[in-house]
Amino acid sequence: MDPSKLDQCQFREASTERFREAIPAVVNDLVQSCNTEACFDHVDTEPIPSRDAIVKIIHMALRILYPGYFTKIRVDSTNLHYYLGQEVTTLFEAISEQATLAIRHECLRHDLPCIHCGERGQEIAADFIRNLTNLRKILATDVRAAFEGDPAAKGYDEIIFSYPGLFAINIYRIAHALFGMKVSLVPRIMTEYAHSLTGIDIHPGARIGESFFIDHGTGVVIGETTEIGKHVRIYQGVTLGALSLPKEKVEELRYQKRHPTIEDEVIIYSGVTILGGETVIGARSVIGGNVWITESVPPDTRVLTKKAELIFREKEK
């Protein structure tokens, strides 16, 4: 037969075989590597919290916290009660499940029995939903703070729909509530979801007062033990972080205060870095753009960097 007439398909078929033959050896290697200590796997374990389920919890909670904003269902006085009732029930169940998985995961990790994991998961969910009305009120102060702080804001709706700063604060406040109930994994997965969508990285352990506003926000980092008062406003690229530390001290610093304290009504402009657990920015102070601070600032102070001298040189054309 004329080889030029050979069906390409059969040819492809043959070559497929050649390369596919690599698969079994690869699979054996991978299975083997699951039995070594070198690699990480979750084989032969209980189910773990699911990122997808946690993201759904966030959006359920937002639908409850801002009724009517994020739903395609029409909500009016006829069905508001039913709508919220169903959403709260579903949220209760979803948090129960993920919290139980997180607790069980933690128990097993520490070789503890897990007798009341399911019950504790539901207790957490009940505590969380009891706090929802309160959460609504605090978030309303954050919305107002954004409107008052940004001359580009055209109205509250624009802020609620599109401001990344508010989105990150919403999620932080949800995650912080669960962090306070010692739920593992879940709060951090929540704030990292916000981080991935906004570039704003707030650790769920931080404590932040009402009327908080972050403008633009990309690059903001707020560390685990940061404390922030009321009516604080910060801009993009602000880091509230820990001082650098030698590797051997990492372990002893876990769970200690390593991040700064920001008092009420402070404004921190873009690119500012404030480091250290003992650093306190006093109330009503204003920190100018790009300032680097590792020491405390008294209240009612304006801090600027001495301007770096600019060099204007005519461009050779």
Add this chain to the structure above:
Amino acid sequence: MDPSKLDQCQFREASTERFREAIPAVVNDLVQSCNTEACFDHVDTEPIPSRDAIVKIIHMALRILYPGYFTKIRVDSTNLHYYLGQEVTTLFEAISEQATLAIRHECLRHDLPCIHCGERGQEIAADFIRNLTNLRKILATDVRAAFEGDPAAKGYDEIIFSYPGLFAINIYRIAHALFGMKVSLVPRIMTEYAHSLTGIDIHPGARIGESFFIDHGTGVVIGETTEIGKHVRIYQGVTLGALSLPKEKVEELRYQKRHPTIEDEVIIYSGVTILGGETVIGARSVIGGNVWITESVPPDTRVLTKKAELIFREKEK
């Protein structure tokens, strides 16, 4: 009966009841809080623009602006006409709907009657699609600018498929067209979508000339009243922002020029901050990395910060 034989399921059931009982009180509180002024809700209102629908509009527009790049459907000369015809029709309808919702929302917010909302929504959509060919041409200049500005670029396709700077500019140009037609909410939701995916925050109100290139882009902020000429190139972390302003002045500054003007062929390297509505960077100037500018720069100027002195200290081991 031996209590050790008790079915766990029934036990779980009992405890469920205990915690679920929290739900009705929570729901009542939430319903109550919707009747107060303290919280935000969209109850008893007309439907509002939908973020999901707006994101779909963006991707529809991109499929039209770059035919064949972002579709699984094969597009060739046989079906190009049909393909574009269907896409443009669908885009027309989708914009009509969201624009109408946005206009109606705005009317109701100002207690104005909404007699021609639907008609105006369609007029906007018609104007938008009439502008598509023009938009294609401008975006083609942006693609070329990226290729000329980035030595890592392997070809035009790589830029169109994967450059976040181009993605953000694409969306900005779409949103800016709608912003110019005074559509509320929608343009900002569009640019915040780009912001969330690229870390590049361009306000839809900014005016930007052709052949614009943003490299890397994370942390770029371009404020509402910024003006940018042709052939401008900027890098990650650049802020074109407003000077800080006392809270009581926020209201009077809404709608005024607060952000800088960048003339043709300017290059702005990473981390630069340029602030203020009267600040003008003259044509062909180059602003070096990390410079902080609040005053105008004449054309054909190279601006550098006097280098901060570096301290080299031998590390104690």
Add this chain to the structure above:
Amino acid sequence: MDPSKLDQCQFREASTERFREAIPAVVNDLVQSCNTEACFDHVDTEPIPSRDAIVKIIHMALRILYPGYFTKIRVDSTNLHYYLGQEVTTLFEAISEQATLAIRHECLRHDLPCIHCGERGQEIAADFIRNLTNLRKILATDVRAAFEGDPAAKGYDEIIFSYPGLFAINIYRIAHALFGMKVSLVPRIMTEYAHSLTGIDIHPGARIGESFFIDHGTGVVIGETTEIGKHVRIYQGVTLGALSLPKEKVEELRYQKRHPTIEDEVIIYSGVTILGGETVIGARSVIGGNVWITESVPPDTRVLTKKAELIFREKEK
């Protein structure tokens, strides 16, 4: 007929016609513009790699590299072999397909015949999966580096589930493997996916040793020809970039080393910029926050910027 009885629907209908009539002219313009050189399109061409398919490849690979972490399927010793077998087979096929598309695209772009494109695509896929066990081992060093470097880390699982730095490194290592096999488009689409979710922009061409840790990460840029040793740790806002270059030199610099070299065990704090292909940061050096470096640093050195003098001014109230 009483005009007050006019059906709004019919009215809307009429106005629809008026605006929809714009569509055919728009479509003709767009079709026309596809025949000019001014615009970009992919009409009359072979299919191109699909971003959606590439994102699926990333998640398939992650499910194999961290068995049991990112799946809803229970994986235990009974089915581990089957599970990995199916995942590896599917991954092999998915990479074969996308790699073939990328190669074909490249061939056609250079007017080369594409006789062995399909075969080469499978060869690449086979090479990729052969490398999976090795990849698992390297990634395990990155997980451990994160735990050792971050006092906020509560355990390995939290890192694997939620640390954006690790996520970006995972994807970079996958993309780098394909980059090394000269697959076009795909590696960059992968790292830009990571960039969009983490704000961390690592070019797939960079070379990075084991035990690499990026904390927070937003705004990190690592250029195409960067080389990074083992046990390096970097923070948010770090740029490892190229020196600025005049437009006319862009072309000659494509494919040359333009980005710095970072040796083993270096730590680079937030906001640091290191530029230039000849810049080498010697082993075990520590670069303090916000430092701007364009020259080499010897090993075992601590580099700081001389602190800018702060100005503390009492705020007028």
Add this chain to the structure above:
Amino acid sequence: MDPSKLDQCQFREASTERFREAIPAVVNDLVQSCNTEACFDHVDTEPIPSRDAIVKIIHMALRILYPGYFTKIRVDSTNLHYYLGQEVTTLFEAISEQATLAIRHECLRHDLPCIHCGERGQEIAADFIRNLTNLRKILATDVRAAFEGDPAAKGYDEIIFSYPGLFAINIYRIAHALFGMKVSLVPRIMTEYAHSLTGIDIHPGARIGESFFIDHGTGVVIGETTEIGKHVRIYQGVTLGALSLPKEKVEELRYQKRHPTIEDEVIIYSGVTILGGETVIGARSVIGGNVWITESVPPDTRVLTKKAELIFREKEK
């Protein structure tokens, strides 16, 4: 170049062109045929009821009529009120929309103005939901009738979950309610949905009393003007139809009684055909299998066909 080396892909490409070239002429023909009277199209018209939406309405209604049976959501005394509230609201809206579309379609078809279509659609939906509790009660009699009539039934749940007869009756009763309100298209689409899943074809216009049971059901046909009393039981393959009629009489018979009347407690075994608008099967009668009836049967009668003589012939092997 050796032609045997020609890339198959390019070859395929070429041949594609040849066949794809057929498309434009085909499209022109089809467009042309839409302008003739020969063919049916819905071009340049208002939207019409959607089969998908109508199927969703059926399943919504079933979730309300049998609370907890067909939902993945746990329904208990805590959330029953919310659950039913949301389901009823959604059902109200869905029926409003489809009923409005059906009415509008009917108006336009008769060149009538459509001023109150939307309002009438909602009135229908309100009437429908007011009837839901009543519907539940009637359907409960049907469930009980199935249990009492079928020795294979293991319990009520099995009937509700899996009996096609009950499924068809459920849908018939829903459709009949809408038929009674003169909604066009929708009721028939509903009963044909049941027909396609069960082989039971009940016209929505038929009138059927409580405690109705159909066993097996495939092939059952119940015509538009059939009347069926209470506690009637029928088997597979039963036709309650019209007498054959000459073509020229079709038009005058539209809307007249053409199908039989079945009084209370009648049993009709499989394969029976009962035809004619004046045929009445008297109460408590039993019609044996395969009987063909075109005349009335008095009450309390057992009707059998004289058995056809069977021929038993030894099979030649």
Add this chain to the structure above:
Amino acid sequence: MDPSKLDQCQFREASTERFREAIPAVVNDLVQSCNTEACFDHVDTEPIPSRDAIVKIIHMALRILYPGYFTKIRVDSTNLHYYLGQEVTTLFEAISEQATLAIRHECLRHDLPCIHCGERGQEIAADFIRNLTNLRKILATDVRAAFEGDPAAKGYDEIIFSYPGLFAINIYRIAHALFGMKVSLVPRIMTEYAHSLTGIDIHPGARIGESFFIDHGTGVVIGETTEIGKHVRIYQGVTLGALSLPKEKVEELRYQKRHPTIEDEVIIYSGVTILGGETVIGARSVIGGNVWITESVPPDTRVLTKKAELIFREKEK
């Protein structure tokens, strides 16, 4: 204000209110009716087997029983083991879950404790999968019987892909296996799924030998206690049913043999009805079309109805 200028939308709004007001009363009625004995609901109960999950189980099982026929995944000797391994694992889990739900449902219905429900569910799943290879072999005999019995069959693949008779037998054999393990609800939901797609209603309790063929099949009914030998062939519209019985005897007949026995190699043509638990059709007999049988037939017999005399009358034109 001129009423002709009234915005239709606001008008619609008003009328909406009027009709929506019906909702709360309707919901209250429905909630009330859940507390009465008149209606059926599943409120305050454990979850019940899910029809969707059961349909998925059927298709999973079919993918295992006919490897490569019903999957988009390429199955070859490289991955056959992995493929089957994953499918069997998933099937095991899915059956475990649904069987457990069915058992629990049965326990609760009889007020029995449910201590080992979960364990028993898994035991059933394990028994089921152990039987899979055997099931494959029996089904292969059914495929061959179809090919041998139908002159229209073009090959085995056509039968496996498209013959409704085989589809119904496949599902019957799966359901019968679970029926034999006393799983409630699930087997009947399975066979009713087949019934809805094929018009073939085989009760899962029937016992059917190998090499069974049903041609066309619509309207076939095979009752719960039917017994069918090997190599039997039947056509559309065949009923193997129970004799009619007075209502008061229904209860005592539950669980007794009420349906006929069909011995090996019998052929039953279309429209035949065979009734009664004591009726036996002897081996190798052939029952001609439309015959009605309530008594036994000896082996090797051909049974015909004495042809009804046909009347040929010239049609008046």
Add this chain to the structure above:
Amino acid sequence: MDPSKLDQCQFREASTERFREAIPAVVNDLVQSCNTEACFDHVDTEPIPSRDAIVKIIHMALRILYPGYFTKIRVDSTNLHYYLGQEVTTLFEAISEQATLAIRHECLRHDLPCIHCGERGQEIAADFIRNLTNLRKILATDVRAAFEGDPAAKGYDEIIFSYPGLFAINIYRIAHALFGMKVSLVPRIMTEYAHSLTGIDIHPGARIGESFFIDHGTGVVIGETTEIGKHVRIYQGVTLGALSLPKEKVEELRYQKRHPTIEDEVIIYSGVTILGGETVIGARSVIGGNVWITESVPPDTRVLTKKAELIFREKEK
């Protein structure tokens, strides 16, 4: 430890292991059984036509044949051309693909080379779409026949939307076109899809003239070599079949005429069976309900069965 405190979860875990251990042996058996001749599998073969893809083709074709009826997209004179253009292109591609798979499957089954499979697939698709306008015209005659034949029909739209007879004829005509081009598997999968939804089983090989109407339709069987003239009307339960044949003759009858011929304007009422390849029902004849015919009927004849004598017996109460 008190056994009553034992965590149920761990207990469940243990028992899981016990049953899951069954899996590997089962998988091995199944793999083994794939290597025997006893069972059917599609391992190590080329991809085969996909039922899902074929069902999509049907619905694509229906959207083209009845423009605007089955789409959510508004179709009007502005976009009709684009709409049909895109639908026809997509249909062309989908048929090309499935036809190619069917041809390849047939080639491989007969050990023939498959050099022009892809080209032939496209030729078939081109022929098919060229026939679409013609198909529209024939189907329009079927719609009109339904309206004229059924006094319950309220309009053409009701017929197009909901009449199962028309649905089955639509699909038959599509499938018959492909059958005529000798595409294997696909046509039968199409008509079995119609069969499963309507209970009407028309073999794609049958030849049926224009203006064909099937009322109700459940149980209709029309065999492979049936020929039906114009303006024929049939009712539910009609079989146009083959005479019974001994098993050893099955093979020689494949591909021969085995089913009846029905001439123009014949009406066949419900439950009629007409068998045999030489049976001809002459034009304009009417066959009364339940008649069983195995011989030809001259034109203009009315055929009835001599009515079986009915026995009316008073029911004992």
